[in-house]
Amino acid sequence: MSCQIKAVDLNRLPPADEILSQREAAFFQTLRFPKRRVEWLGGRFALKELVRANCGVPYREIEILPQPSGKPSLCVGGKESLLAFSLTHSHGWAAAAVSADERFVGIDLEKIEHRLDAWAKDFFHPSELTGSGDAFLTALWTQKEAVVKVLGTGLSLNSYEVRCIDGKPFFFGRAQAAYARLGNPALTLQTDERIPGFMFTLAHGH
Numbered sequence: 465m466s467c468q469i470k471a472v473d474l475n476r477l478p479p480a481d482e483i484l485s486q487r488e489a490a491f492f493q494t495l496r497f498p499k500r501r502v503e504w505l506g507g508r509f510a511l512k513e514l515v516r517a518n519c520g521v522p523y524r525e526i527e528i529l530p531q532p533s534g535k536p537s538l539c540v541g542g543k544e545s546l547l548a549f550s551l552t553h554s555h556g557w558a559a560a561a562v563s564a565d566e567r568f569v570g571i572d573l574e575k576i577e578h579r580l581d582a583w584a585k586d587f588f589h590p591s592e593l594t595g596s597g598d599a600f601l602t603a604l605w606t607q608k609e610a611v612v613k614v615l616g617t618g619l620s621l622n623s624y625e626v627r628c629i630d631g632k633p634f635f636f637g638r639a640q641a642a643y644a645r646l647g648n649p650a651l652t653l654q655t656d657e658r659i660p661g662f663m664f665t666l667a668h669g670h
């Protein structure tokens with residue numbers, strides 16, 4: 465497999481007008497909250513860096529636009545791209561992943577923070593809680609979110625419908641149906657502390 469990942473510091477982004485296409489810039493103008501604006505821009509910059517390195521296309525000819533599902537579309541040089549990709553952002557960082565040879569990619573980045581037991585019991589199915597502590601729970605969260613991004617379902621699932629047990633995803637209910645629609649691909653999860661103090665998961669597969 466070959467997934468490429470790029471993380472960018474949101475304090476070190478180029479100006480929006482150097483990165484965004486006209487249509488992206490028009491959408492960017494509609495974003496009101498500074499945090500949302502910089503995260504949205506940062507995710508695009510990270511992905512455009514990867515695409516530019518692969519295809520040699522300038523930033524402004526790479527277009528990542530929101531879709532109703534939440535999962536954005538990617539156009540390169542005016543044509544819809546077949547590259548699998550995913551975006552994430554958290555606490556001052558944004559990251560993107562692309563793969564030319566895998567059909568499915570999902571990533572998630574989360575800051576390691578104290579998580580209440582009550583939250584963990586609510587969000588994770590008991591079968592997922594094979595460990596404890598803030599790093600474990602944050603890692604588990606990133607696994608679930610990375611898998612949800614592969615499914616493309618966004619918030620339409622409840623958190624028990626995707627379960628990550630010892631680094632493997634399992635699907636129930638609406639998640640099982642969404643996974644079947646993708647053809648039940650074998651998914652691999654890779655979790656690491658890619659940025660100190662943050663957990664990161666890449667979910668990928670054919």
Ligand SMILES: CC(C)(COP(=O)(O)OP(=O)(O)OC[C@H]1O[C@@H](n2cnc3c(N)ncnc32)[C@H](O)[C@@H]1OP(=O)(O)O)[C@@H](O)C(=O)NCCC(=O)NCCS
Nearest residue numbers: 504507533534535551552553609612613616617618622623
């Ligand atoms: C949107 C969601 C996919 C991830 O959101 P998140 O972890 O809060 O945010 P992240 O920064 O990691 O990711 C946001 C990016 O995901 C992408 N995204 C949004 N909806 C998506 C979808 N349906 N499918 C794939 N990717 C999606 C977008 O690129 C978005 O960035 P952008 O709006 O700047 O382009 C969604 O799962 C969510 O909001 N979850 C909240 C927690 C929850 O209830 N989880 C239960 C799931 S089992």
